[in-house]
Amino acid sequence: MTDFPEKTRNLRPNELTIAEAARLLRAREVTVRELWDACAAAAQEKNPLLHAFLEIFDADEAAIAAAQRRIDTEGADAPLLCGIPLAVKDNILIDGKIASAASRMLENYRATYDATVIRKLRQAGALFVGRTNMDEFALGGSTEHSAFGVTKNPHDVTRVAGGTSGGSAAAVSAHMAIAGLGTDTGGSVRNPASFCGVVGLKPTYGAVSRSGVIAAASSFDQVGPIAKSVADARILLDAIRGRDPMDSTSIPDELYPRRSEGIKTVGIPARFLAEGIDADMLERFRTTIQSLGYAVKDIDIPSAKPALAAYYIINFAEVSANLARFDGIRYGRSVRGETLLDDYLRSRTEGFGRETKRRIVLGTFVLSSGYIDAYYRKAHAARAALRREYEQAFESVDIIATPTMPTPAFTIGAKADPLSLYLEDVFTVTANLTGMPAISVPMGTLPREGKPLPIGIHFTVPHQAEERLFTAGAAVEKLRTA
Amino acid sequence: MATKEEVKKLAALARISVDEAELEAFTREFDAIVAYVGQLESLEIALDGRAEKPALYNVLRDDERPHEARAYTEKIAEQFPARKGDALSVKQIISHD
Helix, strand or coil, X not given: CCCCCCCCCCCCHHHCCHHHHHHHHHCCCCCHXXXXXXXXXXXXXXXXXXXXXXXXXXXXXXXXXXXXXXXXXXXXXXXXXCCCEEEEECCECCCCCECCCCCHHHCCCECXXXXXXXXXXXXXXXXXXXXXXCCHHHCCCCCCCCCXXXXXXXXXXXXXXXXXXXXXXXXXXXXXXXXXXXXXXXXCCHXXXXXXXXXXXXXXXXXXXXXXXXXXXXXXXXXXXXXXXXXXXXXXXXXXECCECCECCCCCCCCCCCCXXXXXXXXXXXXXXXXXXXXXXXXXXXXXXXXXXXXXXXCCCXXXXXXXXXXXXXXXXXXXXXXXXXXXXXXXXXXXXXXXXXXXHHHHHHHXXXXXXXXXXXXXXXXXXXXXXXXXXXXXXXXXXXXXXXXXXXXXXXXXXXXXXXXXXXXXXXXXXXHHHHHHHCCCHHHHHHCCXXXXXXXXXXXXXXXXXXXXXXXXXXXXXXXXXXXXXXXXXXXXXX | CCCHHHHHHHHHHCCCCCCHHHHHHHHXXXXXXXXXXXXXXXXXXXXXXXXXXXXXXXXXXXXXXXCCCCCCHHHHHHCCCCEECCEECCCCCCCCC
């Protein structure tokens, strides 16, 4: 369950990548049914230990049959995702299924429509294994803040899978699904991808529709693929991307200037990497960069460090505003008291978990009269400065690299202090602040307490230059199989 | 330093109550986080117009029927915590006495 297979011959169907499975499906070496059964069986077998899924769906016989027919009749013309079983984060709506965002608030909420990304995946013939565990309302970084229990890391079950899309990353890493979807607000796709040894992509802000995705912090949120290979992440992105009339923040292709996919120079923000990273992580990062053979340029992003504070201020503010809709009146948990105010208070107090409440209260604070200039408006100014610095850096480099996380996966419970957990996001939040796309690709393992734990390398590029991320990601993969 | 009373007041504004037993730890954590994000205060960044103005514009749709009438009514009404037919039943907030 660790490395990427070079040969597909001896693999069980659930261990395949999308690209491999698509090929074997067309070669009649595996059927959609066999692929589904292998994933579903692995999910059923491993879920009691890993708790990656909050719910494993029954087989959708009609969808399985339709996918097989399509492969039989359309062959190479059938979409690559046709018949591919995917894991879906629990904040993405699937018509008729519960979408709880891992919260007691929405424990019994049933989606009334498909999210646009789900509609697109259905049209491509994809299948859904189940809905995956996450930090409640995508607030956290370890899936320890799920109202329904923590997801375990498949590489060491005493450790976290990362978060907030920890369930999807663990499910893909443990071959309970061929690939999956997460959402990324401050690193929530890339962080668990790094901890679980899979690929995680946060697309350009607006590249993927958020219609039908439960909002956390709207100026950051993006849906992103979690996959076993860079090629698979690209297949998923191609399937879900595009402007959507149902999401007015989604952007047309080529809104930003077109960029070449080639890479000559990689920028390393050396000063930003000077502290807070495990020594062997930094060493592995350096040797990986050297092996890639790009020209290396030291760049300075002065706002990168204060960016984490700015990120959290904006996150709190937007979370408190977005979660104001949960009032116990129209849907979700509803607890009735004496007065209407009691209804609100009791529904929200019982429905939200501790971290969610904390962020709502912090958001209320940073937006309150008297503090909004010092916190929220200052954070916006810092965000704009950061974006200018990145744009400037991209005048002299093609891509910017850091480790994805300062450390490998930590032990469950080790970051009980909320601030220490926030600090883990230092390298991932910048892409959410700038809106630029970013990817985490496995760069091997580091030993911790006798166990090899996966780590990721992180690349950022200008808006809508995802092609460059795929170029760099594929180069890292090649190092590992060479 | 925030007091427990201040945290309680903020929570009340957000329509949340924090358990008395949890309030002390909650306040301590709140303080540590506010102190951390407060480092921005010392940052020399002008609150200039360029930073303040977001690149946003209004997106309008044609005023037409987006879908068949009642296509979603039953599904949405099923989510109501309390319903009378298709009506969402809530507490009476205007009294007559």
